[in-house]
Amino acid sequence: MKLLVIEDQKELSDNIQVYLENEGYICEVVASISKASEKLYGYSYDLILLDLMLPDGDGLDLLQTIKSNWPELGILIISAKNALDDKIAGLNMGADDYLAKPFHLAELNARLKAIYRRKQQMGEDLISFENISMNMDTYEVRVNDETIELTRKEFDLLHYFIVNKNRLLTKQAIAEHLWGDFMDSADSFDFVYQHIKNLRRKIVNAGGMDVIHTVYGTGYKLKA
Template identity: 65%
Template structure:
């Protein structure tokens, strides 16, 4: 899961980002309306964690921008503003959930995951493509019932392909989804090829077919020919 946290309290932002990182998710941070807008137009995200009180704008206005342009993005409002009108307005604008400060990070994680499951996985706890099955709660991948020995990134890569089956995924899109801001420190996207190569090898060793197709000069697709 890739999240964008819009929060101007540095200490809280660091705590939230670190918590999601330990859970294996990518969590990027924007501390203002303008920085959030810049990131939203540059990258793709699964879930937005949105504070309503921003130094240079209104969080509800940012929510409207998100719903006008990326209607499939999940949104959890996190704010000290607990007035009923703010909550109702946010939900009316398309937010999926609302969590008042202070909150436990475990609860925020649970709510973000619930939103992600509803929007990206239609509430399912397993995903499958042909003989490949993912169990989402314990991050396991199986081929014909045999568990694959995948690294965390390999599992996330397989999950990303299955969610986006039959869609062209560029190397840059894959890198952004799996590594977030850290990809800016990398010289090339060659590491994406290596991860896909390793994933292919493990799937086929377990008796699965090679569904990860290279579209030369463009990227990759997961499809059954």
């Protein structure tokens, strides 16, 4: 997965690069529209991470250029302007997703992988971890070839864990992934706990290993 990060805040792009490279991405970082254009004309990428406010122009203009020259590229917009207009404009102009700053890197990873997966569209869309497999087209989840029934939230949760496997996911990051801004943090942690408890039970009942580990009551980690 080749990713071009277009972000002028070096501190942020460094962290994104470190995190995503650990996830197996090949990351290149540029800080301006002109540098981004150079890279885009010279090399090929699978995904673009585009900040809307750049020192030499509006990210939306670059988005237009990318969509007309490389329509197959997956684009995720990140913006500090939590303006709905920007979000709608970005999505209308062909961006695949929009993430408002600040965000969890696990969330960024999950969104990028979802875009990548949608763009690939070859054969069956399967995601797996150990003996658990998820079919992203049919929403079927199998543990040791046995189908288990998950609610939508449990499915989302399992997917989030698998794309961020071996990572510590805090309760907060999970709550934000599942509910966005709707949930109050005070309530959400209990609900995260309940969902995880149910998910674990379903996997273990189907004969799977208990792969979701609690980390000191702060969060959870999916690991073999």
